[in-house]
Amino acid sequence: MAETTYEGMFLLDSNKYSANSEAVAREVLGLLEKAGAKVLASRPWQEGRLAYPIAGHRKGLYFLTYFSMESRQLHEVTRLVKFHEAILRHLVIKLDPALIAPMLAMASGHGDVVSSFKDPEAEPAVVAAVAVDVAT
Numbered sequence: 001m002a003e004t005t006y007e008g009m010f011l012l013d014s015n016k017y018s019a020n021s022e023a024v025a026r027e028v029l030g031l032l033e034k035a036g037a038k039v040l041a042s043r044p045w046q047e048g049r050l051a052y053p054i055a056g057h058r059k060g061l062y063f064l065t066y067f068s069m070e071s072r073q074l075h076e077v078t079r080l081v082k083f084h085e086a087i088l089r090h091l092v093i094k095l096d097p098a099l100i101a102p103m104l105a106m107a108s109g110h111g112d113v114v115s116s117f118k119d120p121e122a123e124p125a126v127v128a129a130v131a132v133d134v135a136t
Contacts, residue, residue, distance in 0.1 A: 003038070003068040004069070004070070004094055005067070005068045005095045005097075005100050006066070006067055006068070006074075006093065007064070007065070007066055007092070007093050007095050007103065008032070008064070008065040008066070008077070008090065008091070008092045009045070009063070009064055009065075009091045009092075010028055010062070010063040010065065010081075010087050010090045011054070011060045011061070011087070011088045011089040011090065012024060012028070012060060012061045012063050012086050012087060012088065013061075013086045013087075013088060014047050014059045014060050014061040015059075016085075016086040017044070017047075017061045017063075018061075021044070024086050025042065025044075025063065027084065027086065028042075028063060028065070028084075028086075028087065029042060029065070031077070031084060032067050032069075032077060034076075034080060035069065035073055035076040035080055036069050036070065036073040037067040037068065037069035037073070037077070038067060038069065039065060039066075039067045040066040040067055040104055041065070041104050041108045042064065042065040042107070043064055043107055043108075044061055044062070044064075045062040045064040046062045047059065047060070047061040047062070048060070054088045055088055057088060060088055064107060066095070066103060066104055071094075074092065077092065078090075078092075
């Protein structure tokens, strides 16, 4: 089965991350590798106040990862995350193949921020203007 590329966002306990950032990052990446993933890029993304408390935490650090793995192994990532005390939440999404190269370049600090995406294979959209007469 072919490997798929994913973007993973892990919300980490900012206290544990600030105490030993390298160890926590290694643990998250090790968790992915244990599930059978090949890590392509990773970096801390943003630390800040949470909209609501999660497990008693009011602050968190978002840790961004890009990895490839077989889709049937994805459930193993979710299972391993449940046992990791530094990970408060996680989200994994499948990347569109056209976005893989620019997103990896941006995550590794070599690319520009992708502000818009234009699919070269898509047909141009037809925009229709509708005039509305508003009586005052």
